[in-house]
Amino acid sequence: MELKLGDYKTEVHNDWCPGCGDFGIVNAIQMSLAEMQIPRHKAAIFSGIGCSGKTSHFINVNGVHTLHGRVLTFAQGAKLTNPDLTVIAAGGDGDGLGIGAGHFVAAGRRNLDLTYIIFNNGVYGLTKGQASPTLKLGEKTKSLPSPNTNYSVNPIGLAIASGFTFVARSYAYDVRHLKDTITAAVKHKGLSFIDVLQPCPTYNDINTRDWYAGMDEVTKVTKPRIYKLNETDYDPVVHYDEENELNQKLTQALIKSLEWGDKIPIGIFYKNEIISQYDKRITDKIPNYLENPPASQTISENGNPSTDISEILNSLSV
Amino acid sequence: MSTDISWLIGGPQGSGVESAANIFSKACASMGYHIFGKREFYSNIKGEHSYFTVRVSDSIIRSNVDNVTLMVAFDAETIFRHYSEIIQNGAIIYDSDLVQTSADEVHTIDAPYKSRLAKHLGPKPTIQNALDFAKNNGAKLYPISFKTILSNMADETNNPRIKGMARMYNVLGVSVSLGILKMPPKTLLDAIGSIFAKKQAIADLNKNAATYSYNYATAKFPDFAFTLNPTSKSQNTILVQGYQGTALGKMACGCRFQPYYPITPASDESVFLESNEIVNVKDDRPGSTIVVQTEDEISAIGMTIGGALTGTRSATCTSGPGFSLMAEALGWAGINEVPIVVTLYQRSGPSTGLPTRHGQDDLLFAIHAGHGEFPKIVYASGDVEESFYDTARCFNYSEQYQLPVIHMMDKFLASSVVTCKRFDVDKIKINRGKLLEKLEPGANYKRFAFTDDNLSPRSKLGLENGIFWNTGDESDEAGHITEDPEMRIKMMDKRQSKLDYVLKTIPDDEQAVSFGIEEISIISWGSPKGPILDAIDLLKKENIKIGFIQVKLLHPFPKDRLGYLFKNVKTIIDVESNHVGQLGELIKQNLQRTPNYYILKYTGRTMTSTEIYDSIKNIIANKAKARQVLTHGA
Ligand SMILES: Cc1ncc(C[n+]2csc(CCOP(=O)(O)OP(=O)(O)O)c2C)c(N)n1
């Protein structure tokens, strides 16, 4: 039976501020799951802590609302033990690039087959608007007592440097583009990352909907800042296993990620399916890992252990 | 006469002391002896003093003793550190080139110890002074030039390569020892063969060296008072490294996922699991344990929880510093009723403390780890054999009661090498509690549904019709966030009621083990068990009766069980490897009784039965302070 978009929505009351970009992201995730017809029990949304962290409660698939900064650790544990799951991790920019930055880098090195979506709003929404790691140096959003004293982290650049094999950006108010990007990310074989530009109307009075649309009154831009990479001749894909090709695509993505201000690219920056996925690295050591992963293994029969450790015990016998 | 000797081998870290001790232990064990060995080492990779003590006996032993029967020293530091421990008629086998060395020349001996040496041996102490001291105590001195043995061997076997192989000293030391102890040489060669089973050429070389030095020793030092003859061998004995108890327990009881971050003394367990990652399954295709080295301990416990949510038995293994980092996630597992096991191999804190040394400092921390109120179980094993079966218990508890279980182990247990009864997998039962394997469509599943026993049927990620939500926030039955005051009360009561339920349903002898109750009785937890039991046996021979209760379930605290056991006890002696007497604090709190005496050790070195024996004698003679602090061990 076909699953409808509505099947992926819960009835949980949504308490985000009116106009929050998070609504668009939740909608896009639901639309993407429906488009891919992923059985509800086979999908799991993991989320961090923050306004964004509530996401998992609004989607009618397994939802695990974890700890501040730790979402990737929980998500990877589930994927490793049950590789059959479609795993999406979601969280704030503070969550993933501040307190959780170590996990972000480590996850990149592993390249498990899952998708990570960062809600990039430049602020710590849920704690009332402090600067997040993506807020630019010297910017002063509404509730900052003084301008931001830290340089901003580049999420796309960090993902590329850490080894993510699918790196993209999208925009919370372009739900169709975001849905397509999520679908491409989930279908990617390996770890995918989407940096979602997410206006926070309550605390971020700089990167507003109007600002992204090029209609703000402060700056003199008159065209939309956001443009789509797939409407240019940009090719993000690493096509063959050669150092030159790899380096060219990496540098191109890195340079592209530095574009900001009057022109902000969205779309896929980098995609590499040549680098081995983590499960391949496991099956090299444990050939039947995918057919018989930890979550499917029989460990007991009628309350008695099924595991046979006699070989090891024999080797210890005296 | 019964045999009970202690053999010590020492040398710079990284010089192979450990493999020598393995050969020695294996040889003795294969002759039917009981073995109790322990490894002491600095937080260092190469150069600092490390040593291995192996006690060998024809009756059951569970501890080390203070004294050494036979010591092998390749370097001056070993002699300087241990010369006073040799018993009368014992012996020191040492490198004859060392005699003139002074303590000042040994740069790894630190200033405080140098000044203690000078006090003991006189100013500017040399090896000769230390040897004289031992000799005056009745020890025999067996000088050997290891260099000459190697070069003679090289000449005789036409193999000049051997000459410079200082690595061979260890095998020489073991072989000379066994020659002096008159052990049949075949045992030695078999032990070498089995330890180097995968490296034929190295095995042969070592066997040649062993035979040569063995013969040398029997000819040159025939007069040693102690011998190791074959003794009757008990069936079904294994020789295990301490950390293998929990590792094999995990394999046997179906733990299939272990993320971890490296830390002494915990990582050996994970490395062992990974080395045996493919597991045999009866009448089925092989299974596997996925062992992941994570970026930190926060990730390790996060992944462990993620694994547990898919219905996989999942654990992590760490020591104090790592466990500190896990505290927040532990509470998440608590509020979401996730069954995980954290194997906690304690060492000496606080902070980095004595990173490679023993301690039982983390009991109260484990009990209170994590903010907020949530149920967990803290369970402690007393020896390696127990730890195998306890591991399976911990997983059962975690799934039966749906909560995190902290399995308390320590460095003493991790780095001991012991003979024990072959682990019996048939004695393990697997209880997965209310884990669901199937749900019908329309089940309207709620992860935290209220039930009569307050335990909800547990789904897993991927189970059809069983989708569920978790959150670290307070939640309703479905697992969605709530701040409703009445729901809060119900959920708190639901979770907290598990603590009573645990005490009601875990059998008495799994909570605390009584080894006899007397007017004077010891209470303890964890690794002091072995030294305590050995000390009690010694006292029994003098017709002194001491009781002993080993507490295994430390949280929730088995108040009723202990109150009953201690009803008629007049004098309670609390024995622990920490400064505070942490179990003593729990007794004060829960039984409203203060232990009359404490025997405590916090040097980072393990307790010996000798020390406990001496302390109890002092108590009986009314000569003891309420707090006795043990100090033995280099
Ligand atoms: C360990 C810990 N420290 C601090 C907090 C408080 N806290 C809650 S949300 C949050 C920041 C949220 O910002 P972000 O991750 O950007 O998410 P947003 O609300 O913007 O979606 C913080 C610091 C916490 N929950 N846990």
Ligand code: SF4
């Ligand atoms: S504070 Fe910002 S991010 Fe949070 S819900 Fe409101 S608008 Fe959205």
Ligand SMILES: [Mg+2]
């Ligand atoms: Mg944010």
